[in-house]
Amino acid sequence: MTKIGVYVCECGNNIAGKIEIDEVLATVASLKNITVAEKYKLLCAGDGQEYLKDSIKEHELTHVVVAACSPKQHELTFMNVCQEAGLNPYLFQLVNIREQCAWTTPDTEEATLKAIRQIRAAINRVKYQQALEEREMECNPNVLVIGGGIAGIKASQVLASLHRKVYLIEKANSLGGNINKFASLYTTMEPGFSLIENEVRKVKQNKNIEVFTSSEVSEILGFLGNFEVKITTKAKEGELNFNVGAVVLATGFNLIELKDYPQYKYGSVDNIYSSLDFEVMNLPGGPTGGKIQLKNGQVPKSVAIIHCVGREERGYCSKVCCMYSFKFDRMIRAQLPESKIAHFYSDICIPGKTAQTFYEDTKKLGVDFIYSTKHEITGNGRGLLVNYQNGTGSNTPWPADMVILLPVMESSCDTKKFADMLNIPLDEKGFFAEEHQLLSPIASAVEGIYVIGCARGPQSIAESIVQAEASAGKILSSLVLDKKLKLEAKTCSISDVFCTGCQTCLDVCPYGAINYNEVKRICVVNEALCHGCGNCAAACPSGAAKLKHFTSRQLYQEVTGILRQ
């Protein structure tokens, strides 16, 4: 039998002073299934909660409506009271007659009528509410880290512990990624490989990290807490399966293909280098033994450094190029104290507390900074010319023996593969998109999958490391050892009888929580992933998808309660 209790909070004078509560109670008490309709001076206070709890028990209520303040303030309070009184908290409905009525409707008579309608709507609705259970799920604490650059290495180190194994997968035959190629790092000017050597040693010494080089991930199925991973590994000649609770994507960056930007003559004229080529030239083990030299073996007397190559076309700033170009100045000066060096730039982008000092020290090295745009390299038999515009009209081309281009960083070629495999969206620049750009920058839109380092946009080494640590922060605080994962109670479900298999819901689900069952030809919600946003329920043309606690019937009854005279 349905036994509904309605409780109106006076909220001191806040509600009692603006709404005729006795009139409200008299009207409400006459409605069907109302067992008790009472007021109390302050329901959220300790004694108010006790009163409510006792009343629910005493009348053996099946449903409860509380008319008080905003759900933001005390919905949780009253849900807990219901729970303590032995009533499922989803059989409770809060009506906001303070902010939405008492405080906004000045006329007492109108406010009273409005409150009656609001409460009637809640009574109508609560009858159709169902008890929901907050479920829990076992989860696997282990983590898969994809990409063995500095971000992946650091994430593995921070995550791995005695009870949490990390699988670190790298497609190349050694760890370290791009930093291996960096002759030096700003601002310490230490060689890149010494950083990597040190960090790789720590990885190898850690028994809780299993490293797979020359290996690729071929399949990932599942969801937060329970992913099944399949990798193919050349080293061990075959396929390997294991389970993890979370996945960290650290797939890094590529430089843009410079041949697509013919104005720079890269690849067609000698002595034009990309920043990475120049790094490699400076490696002691590189093709010139670390010497900065021209194709013909001579040393350059003038070096032009061109900033922002591809920035205008790609539409974003790669953040780190200005800083590493100042590192190049130091490298050039160390070998060629007499050479001319000129930067062709439009903006010097050196955010943060330490970068400007590094820049100012660079200027002391006798380096020219030429503010300019529309750079074009031309070559003649004897050397190169940097053509540019600087707004004054007097732009004499700058003769250079060597040109270093600072190209835009783009996401690595594997990005698309993993986006498809894991059903995570890319942003308009082709990097992995964040769950929320500002407040959840490390999480992808799919729970349990995190994106760090240059896979989510150009980053410095320090930023990549922070993001690696951040992914650990997210994982260690959600996949807690010996603790089950709490799942959302208000999830969606799709009726297998009504589903026509049109898959409209797949496109609108932001959490990748819906799969299409090819055999049954229907869509199925994975309740472990569903956040209960209701997009599928709104989009479903056949009414098969519904959101628990917000069913069409509940909403219809609620609206009717408001509108009926």
Add this chain to the structure above:
Amino acid sequence: MAKAEKNTAVLVIGGGVAGIEASLLLANSGRKVYLVEKTSYIGGNVIKFEEVFPNMECATCMIAPKQQELLQNPNIELLRLSKVIAVTGEAGAFAVTVEQQASYINSDNCIGCNACFEPCPVEVGNEFEEGLSQRKAIYIPCAGALPNVPHIDTANCLRFTGQDCQACQEACLFEAIDYTQQDEVINIDVGNIIVTTGFESYDPSGLSHYGYRHFSNVYSAMEVERLLASNGPTQGEVLLKNGKPPKTIAIIHCVGRDKKGYCSSICCMASLKIAHFIKKKLPDTGIIQFYTDLCIPGKAYQKFYEDVKGNGVDFIRAEVAEIQKEGKWLTVNYITDHNRKDSLKVDMVVLNPALEPPQDSAELATILSLPQGQHGFFSEKTPDLSAINTEREGIFIAGCAQGPKDITDTVAEAEAAVGQLLSLSAKESK
């Protein structure tokens, strides 16, 4: 083993967006968190912004769910109006002394109805609103501030300055106002500390050539943020001191950069945001940005710049030499990079100043024995490699306490500090 059990509780200092994120993650992992905040509210500087770049999201709406979650989380104890005054011990066993100012409000009884403000006879400049509007001696800083519990400013309250007034107490129906409350000294034991004390804006009145506080209609960026805020002093209207909307606005970047010696990372985007926002409200108002280098790093920001530029906002690459007053106009005298001198008449100037560490950072640095770099931000242990570890084991830094940065990087650092903290104890428990 005989070794004493390490304390798992964590002290987080500063309740801005970094402190909130760190506290929530730690609490969700099962840790007890003490969040010490010197003001009466949480949310820090972010809640002063009506909207945040680059997606022009409503900042308070964005943060509110996090604030609510924090206030309702049983593992988090918020100590507002509080200051850390002493820390002894070492990683795993810090003894922390916190001084909490009395709020004179019993927060168990207060329902946040604000009935106590109206009868208060005191009116003083509201610091949260950069002094652009008045507040009472019992107050919350702005509508929507959380926790929604007022406090009494004893420096201005009549009762606490020797007069007989109890207007607020008489107006409160819940007996929530208690004049007998005392400041408290609270001792807490924690194993780790995360410092998330954020930033303050550099005060441009130190640079006299900009005329800030000398000429009316020369505003700081934070003042304009509050003018743009729907819960601010003008309910979101951008107005000159005479109450009329401005016709031409100069926005000046990098104010104080030369003096401070670093780029504050976010001012270009903040300037673009202000321009974007004013253009939306006042489409016919001319806006000119004076800048030397645009710093819009990363994948997401340039598009915003292009949109603003496409929307009729002008950019002049020049150094601003001086701002002068000529009748009702302000003249911006500037020098372009070809050493050409020029000037522009506007009726409003917005100065976008550097971000600097809060004034009390040095004091906190001493209490925590934490080194500060040359610009006063807390120093990381290994610059260019890790932003959040410090020289002191067990103490981490995150967000603008470490250096100027945007919300994205701030949140990432807060998560990173939690990552390192939880990782270290996972590695110790064998």
